[in-house]
Amino acid sequence: MSGLSHRLQIALYTDGSSARTPGSDLRYGCQMNPTPHLSKNEPAHSVQTIDALIVGAGFSGMYQLLCLRDKLGMTAKVLEAGSGVGGTWFWNRYPGARCDSESHSYMYYFSKELVHEWDWSERYPQQPEILRYLNYVADKFSLRPDIELNTRMDSAHFDASTNRWLVTTAGGQQYSAHFLITAVGCLSSANVPKIEGLSEFKGDWYHTAEWPHEGVDFTGKRVGIIGTGSTGIQAIPIIAEQAAHLTVFQRTANYSLPARHHPLSAEFKQYAKEHADEIYETMTTNTNGHAFKITDRSALELPEQARNAIYEAAWQKGGFQFRAEFRDLLIDSAANKTAADFICNKIRGIVHDPKTADVLADIDHPFAAKRPPVDSNYFETYNRDNVTLVDLRESPIERITAQGIQTTDREYGLDVIVFATGFDAMTGALLNMDITGLDHQTLKEVWHAGPKTYLGLQVPGFPNMFTITGPGSPSVLCNLPPAIEQHVNWITDCLRHMQENGLKRIQTTHEASEYWQGQVTDAANATLLAEVKHSWYLGANVPGKPRVFMPYAGGLGAYTVICDQVAKNNYQGFEIS
Numbered sequence: 001m002s003g004l005s006h007r008l009q010i011a012l013y014t015d016g017s018s019a020r021t022p023g024s025d026l027r028y029g030c031q032m033n034p035t036p037h038l039s040k041n042e043p044a045h046s047v048q049t050i051d052a053l054i055v056g057a058g059f060s061g062m063y064q065l066l067c068l069r070d071k072l073g074m075t076a077k078v079l080e081a082g083s084g085v086g087g088t089w090f091w092n093r094y095p096g097a098r099c100d101s102e103s104h105s106y107m108y109y110f111s112k113e114l115v116h117e118w119d120w121s122e123r124y125p126q127q128p129e130i131l132r133y134l135n136y137v138a139d140k141f142s143l144r145p146d147i148e149l150n151t152r153m154d155s156a157h158f159d160a161s162t163n164r165w166l167v168t169t170a171g172g173q174q175y176s177a178h179f180l181i182t183a184v185g186c187l188s189s190a191n192v193p194k195i196e197g198l199s200e201f202k203g204d205w206y207h208t209a210e211w212p213h214e215g216v217d218f219t220g221k222r223v224g225i226i227g228t229g230s231t232g233i234q235a236i237p238i239i240a241e242q243a244a245h246l247t248v249f250q251r252t253a254n255y256s257l258p259a260r261h262h263p264l265s266a267e268f269k270q271y272a273k274e275h276a277d278e279i280y281e282t283m284t285t286n287t288n289g290h291a292f293k294i295t296d297r298s299a300l301e302l303p304e305q306a307r308n309a310i311y312e313a314a315w316q317k318g319g320f321q322f323r324a325e326f327r328d329l330l331i332d333s334a335a336n337k338t339a340a341d342f343i344c345n346k347i348r349g350i351v352h353d354p355k356t357a358d359v360l361a362d363i364d365h366p367f368a369a370k371r372p373p374v375d376s377n378y379f380e381t382y383n384r385d386n387v388t389l390v391d392l393r394e395s396p397i398e399r400i401t402a403q404g405i406q407t408t409d410r411e412y413g414l415d416v417i418v419f420a421t422g423f424d425a426m427t428g429a430l431l432n433m434d435i436t437g438l439d440h441q442t443l444k445e446v447w448h449a450g451p452k453t454y455l456g457l458q459v460p461g462f463p464n465m466f467t468i469t470g471p472g473s474p475s476v477l478c479n480l481p482p483a484i485e486q487h488v489n490w491i492t493d494c495l496r497h498m499q500e501n502g503l504k505r506i507q508t509t510h511e512a513s514e515y516w517q518g519q520v521t522d523a524a525n526a527t528l529l530a531e532v533k534h535s536w537y538l539g540a541n542v543p544g545k546p547r548v549f550m551p552y553a554g555g556l557g558a559y560t561v562i563c564d565q566v567a568k569n570n571y572q573g574f575e576i577s
């Protein structure tokens with residue numbers, strides 16, 4: 001149901017029509033109240049009163065809707081800016097877009113029936129397959145009637161006298177919701193760097209996270225791509241196969257692990273279904289939310305040859321499990337260097353041209369201290385005649401010209417520029433909305449020096465608002481679906497507690513959020529992650545963004561225990577009334 005047709009239904013209803021189409025939110029007993037202060041020129045929108053308003057229809061928003069509606073009997077509505085469900089997987093349609101988590105771990109586990117019904121075809125799911133999965137979930141659980149597509153939340157203002165949020169969409173629709181739950185994703189606000197001259201460029205340009213649905217034909221084109229993070233590394237080999245020439249503009253060289261991607265055998269699919277409980281247990285009790293365990297051994301306790309044999313086997317197997325081979329890769333510099341050296345040697349072995357290999361292997365940070373990509377033929381792509389690597393450390397971009405990209409060294413003529421330049425991560429999507437809490441304080445004001453939350457779940461001064469995978473939660477440091485399920489389950493249990501006890505307001509305290517921010521910082525400082533000063537975990541990729549380490553690096557398993565303990569201790573750190 002589009003936002004427009006939905007608004008039409010509401011207008012009809014408030015005009016006195018008894019017509020109700022199937023799927024109208026009235027099914028759940030929403031009340032329609034006339035808008036209190038309509039001026040003559042404003043459209044006759046009504047304020048729709050519901051229990052909970054969820055922002056975003058990706059993995060988080062859809063599961064949250066299901067829980068509130070089916071477990072708590074709440075009236076809930078999801079607002080989704082896209083014209084379809086899927087969140088990240090609706091927008092990121094660039095060539096080669098694929099998840100780096102293995103498919104049997106990149107799914108919901110809350111429904112045994114769903115686990116048994118759905119078959120993934122490949123080791124790492126491609127974007128179209130994940131999108132099909134999420135659409136399947138939307139249909140299977142009849143979520144669509146409560147999802148408003150093409151509807152962007154503009155503002156949300158908390159009314160302390162009623163304990164309700166007044167939410168206004170870009171189209172002017174208004175909702176009064178007891179609870180506001182953001183499910184906007186951690187990587188959903190595209191970062192297009194402000195490079196002088198972009199508006200003068202005569203060719204086409206795209207950001208990977210806002211890719212045209214009809215695709216882009218690179219045939220015969222001179223393409224330039226900026227960015228060698230996970231996205232660039234996935235897209236580069238595919239674009240290189242199609243383009244006349246591809247120029248890669250690299251600012252920071254990156255480690256990448258081979259994916260060793262392959263179709264899944266019938267035996268593996270069967271195994272994953274039969275061992276679903278075990279897999280879920282592994283994912284939710286370990287550090288990173290993946291379906292494998294980190295070994296107990298240290299990289300430094302083995303002689304070089306034996307250690308390299310382990311790395312070699314992991315390299316051949318492919319994927320993130322490489323970093324699980326030793327327990328100390330992310331906490332000990334010397335241990336980390338053994339992995340870093342192994343990968344850099346691999347790069348030099350794969351890439352034929354020694355100068356190009358040097359630029360690719362000149363990596364300035366510890367392995368996995370920035371999010372390590374997983375690739376198919378990434379380094380091999382630099383052996384193609386139609387691919388050039390530009391080292392932006394040596395010759396930075398000066399400006400974009402009408403014809404292409406001008407570095408301090410020369411001008412590169414281009415027909416297309418692809419920005420694989422990442423996201424205003426974790427806070428961007430939240431701060432793009434006008435969210436105003438107690439005492440008319442906006443989220444922007446409260447977070448001016450960086451995000452502050454309690455458990456990544458709530459912000460002090462913003463009662464009855466929850467942030468799924470918000471800053472301060474493990475989120476981007478782990479495989480997201482189990483982290484999302486944990487958050488949604490916790491929020492659902494919390495709201496059930498409130499329902500059962502007739503409680504109306506929940507808010508975290510400044511003390512609790514200060515305490516948690518300390519925990520987030522300490523957890524990061526205990527790892528090598530905090531050593532990288534130019535990582536997006538710190539907000540360093542967006543000029544002017546406060547440098548605060550945002551995700552919680554203590555691990556999903558430990559974090560889950562903390563959240564459960566908080567709930568058991570009568571929601572310690574929250575004031576509930």
Ligand code: NA7
Binds near residue numbers: 227249
């Ligand atoms: P990332 O990991 O933030 O990578 C962005 C890349 O773009 C990275 O190589 C950046 O270099 C580069 N970049 C960003 N801005 C510029 C400018 N102004 N000039 C040159 N190069 C620039 O984003 P991805 O989309 O690849 O991956 C994000 C997550 O999505 C990933 O971790 C997965 O969880 C899925 P830098 O390293 O900052 O020097």
